[in-house]
Amino acid sequence: MASGNGVMTDQADRQKQAVAVAAAALVENGMVVGLGTGSTAAYMIEVLGQRWAEGLRFVGIPTSERSAEQARALGIELVTFATHPVIDLAIDGADEVERGTLDLIKGLGGALFREKIVAAAAKRFVVVADASKLVDHLGTRTAVPVEVTPFGWERTAYQIEALGATTVPRRDRTGSFFVTDGGNYILDSNFGVMDDPPRVARELREVVGVVESGFFIGRTSEVLIAGADGVTRMVRS
Numbered sequence: 001m002a003s004g005n006g007v008m009t010d011q012a013d014r015q016k017q018a019v020a021v022a023a024a025a026l027v028e029n030g031m032v033v034g035l036g037t038g039s040t041a042a043y044m045i046e047v048l049g050q051r052w053a054e055g056l057r058f059v060g061i062p063t064s065e066r067s068a069e070q071a072r073a074l075g076i077e078l079v080t081f082a083t084h085p086v087i088d089l090a091i092d093g094a095d096e097v098e099r100g101t102l103d104l105i106k107g108l109g110g111a112l113f114r115e116k117i118v119a120a121a122a123k124r125f126v127v128v129a130d131a132s133k134l135v136d137h138l139g140t141r142t143a144v145p146v147e148v149t150p151f152g153w154e155r156t157a158y159q160i161e162a163l164g165a166t167t168v169p170r171r172d173r174t175g176s177f178f179v180t181d182g183g184n185y186i187l188d189s190n191f192g193v194m195d196d197p198p199r200v201a202r203e204l205r206e207v208v209g210v211v212e213s214g215f216f217i218g219r220t221s222e223v224l225i226a227g228a229d230g231v232t233r234m235v236r237s
């Protein structure tokens, strides 16, 4: 018999798959597509691989080495900003989605910097998530991942704490520092539930040593949320 957790996981996985199918259906022939990172985005890339095998032709710009490897293995053609500086449609997951604004916290998978560059280059940025990610206020479920340079990271952490957060340097399974695709560290910075995430995002940007934060403010075009009743589309007004 499946454990309670197992049932929850199966349900979350089914929801991620449902939303992945809905998002992959938005891709059309000839598009430049931003390929997100994380378990939901991985389902979406898998569905795109199936559509590619059926004859759909587009090019992808991946947000991580992981997603690049997955897409390549499925035969999807990958390009870079050198030849394709504008993305038609980027599809990515999120760790928190704020109901009223559709602002996000991203980066639990460590890919936030490339994800933000891709989102910023996209004419349409679609977020895919299961219902557990919806919150009334950012900071409810998760700390904010902040990518920082290895040099002086302790000083950078001190400065972030001066903004009101507690910080924890992210570690990998061996206990070493987690290193991003860009060669940086991540400080998981807990600000608690935030009244004004855009202000915190701006303050973080001012801290020397911060490469990027996991705040995605004002970037979301729409969110596809999978719940028990199917997929719901939320559009930013």
Ligand SMILES: O=C[C@H](O)[C@H](O)[C@H](O)COP(=O)(O)O
Pocket: 036, 037, 038, 039, 040, 041, 092, 093, 094, 095, 106, 107, 108, 109, 110, 111, 112, 115
């Ligand atoms: O760095 C990772 C990304 O921001 C992911 O998109 C985010 O963590 C959501 O991942 P998942 O779909 O696995 O919950």
